[in-house]
Amino acid sequence: MPHKTFFWFFFPTGLAMILFIGLPIVSSFFQSLHIETEQILMEVENCDPFGCETNVRVDLEATAKLKEQNPLGRFNGFGTYADRNHLAFDEIGEAWKSSSSMSDFKDIVLNLPFYKALLFTLTFCFAVTPPVIILGFFVALSINTLAKIMKGPTIFGAILPMIVTPLIGSLVLFWMIDSQGIIGATIQILFDDQNLSLKASSNLTWITLIIYGIWHNTPFAFVVFYAALQTVPHDPIEAALIDGASRFQRVRYIVIPHLYPVATFIMLICLMDNFRVFEPIIGFSAEGVAQSLSWMIYQDLRNENKMLFGSAGATSMLTIVGIAILLTPVLIRTWREFRTER
């Protein structure tokens, strides 16, 4: 296809992507270098019959004027990245000096907002992915053995958790697990403990969120595995059968090796998608004990009157760095595939 034709075919979609995906990243970065303007203070002298006193007040007019002149705020360089809510270099340095032991130091660092969120995000990613792959594999294997008429409806039922948006999915589960919902109340009765609930401890909340993550992601793994199972070649299986291999052996030595590349694909997609977790945190109202990087950005932006563009931008940039690290293997894989194709 000539360059000119290609250009006109590709122009609309390319423009959309540059304007609304490429530029926002640049804009985020630009915002992260700025910080909200400080309020201008002025001294006012109040005189009454007993004398005069000076008060410090916010000069609303001047502040508004400054904001209008400079809506993005003042230039702050990489200051926002280093502040307490982000990489917190000063706080870490201080903690390093003052803390007596390694665990002490760890405690202080992991209580800083950014590192707390990073810890949860990574824990969530890496705790959800392995069970998803294992469970998805077994569901696919089981459904594959079903009779043909049964397959359609079963698959439909099995993929429901993936179809609904995370917010709705987590709400549906939350309403059951809540201390007044069916499962929550039953657990309380079983353990005879009125205080046992999702919100009782941060560990329980984390576990609930991870269980939700597994519930939501397993259907994707199942569907991909299921499709891959259809492509397993018949000949080696027949040969193994003749040689007297048991069903377990056939699955272990023929089917699983065939599915390895698919499993890595699922793993990478799962890691990438779970890195942006934040809707379940809202659905489970778990803001108190579990914050993720995306949730931090959402929190900075959600108040219409006081949006912290600088802080949100800085967290965004740091999130993108995280994604880039996770993405590298996918990129290398795609690169190689393209090379071999051509």
Next chain:
Amino acid sequence: MESKINKYSKQLIILNSIFILFWLTISVFPFIWTFWGSFKVKADFFSRADWTYAISGFNTLIETGATTTIKAYIESWIEGEFLRATMNTMIVTVSVVTISLFLGTLGAYALSRSTYKYTFYILIAALIFRAMPHITLVSGYLFPFFQLNIWGILPTTIIVLVAINQPFTLWLLYSFFKTVPKELDESALIDGCSYFQAFRYIIMPVMWPGVITAGLFSLMLAYNDFTVTALLLNQENYTMVPKINAYLGTIEHGGNYMWAVASVVSATAPLFMIVMFFQRQLISGLTTGAVKG
């Protein structure tokens, strides 16, 4: 031989059935429970005293005089303005699907037919764009949108969703167009068609299976989106998902929690119907890229 491979021992069949039933219970029961509970009052759906109340509707009978009630639905749809949110969702979904398919088919066709090296870099860039968390993009939109005074309205959100959706659509349709034989449109070109004519008369009639799959994914993205709609729309223009979240946040009405339950059911039901019809396309879409490479 074939029959022997697919022959299973009795224990295996039983084990299998138990496992499938176990997974189906986990995946389907929460929705059935919510559906059932949406016809009860709050005291029943969240009954601390006795969970059987939620099934029998003990408090519902006391409060409304019947064991089932559609009070939550009526209130949320009219008083809670869920009707408006539904309309907004429809506008957004239909526009996003139409526009993103239009842009996506053109772009993906060009990508699949060009032999130059830059197509590779474009596809890699699309892959990187696909991986960007939506919230990081939103943090980049807000400030410029406020400055341009286009924040809070539906068209902005539609364009943004279209753009966010493009990378995935491009990849999906690109791998689909690769399976359409090149000879088809090449022969049309030899006969004197321009590329646009070849696309219009040769490719368009055969591209519908791929387009339906891509459309389904655009639909799910637009319908399910929370991140973009919650932050880019003002309260009056909320679509369904942010609206449900808004019900959770306010405590002014006692019945609000049941509003959320009823609207979750209202929002999920159409989606399930669509997926039931297009299950095959959904699955084929999820697996391109994985199985075919």
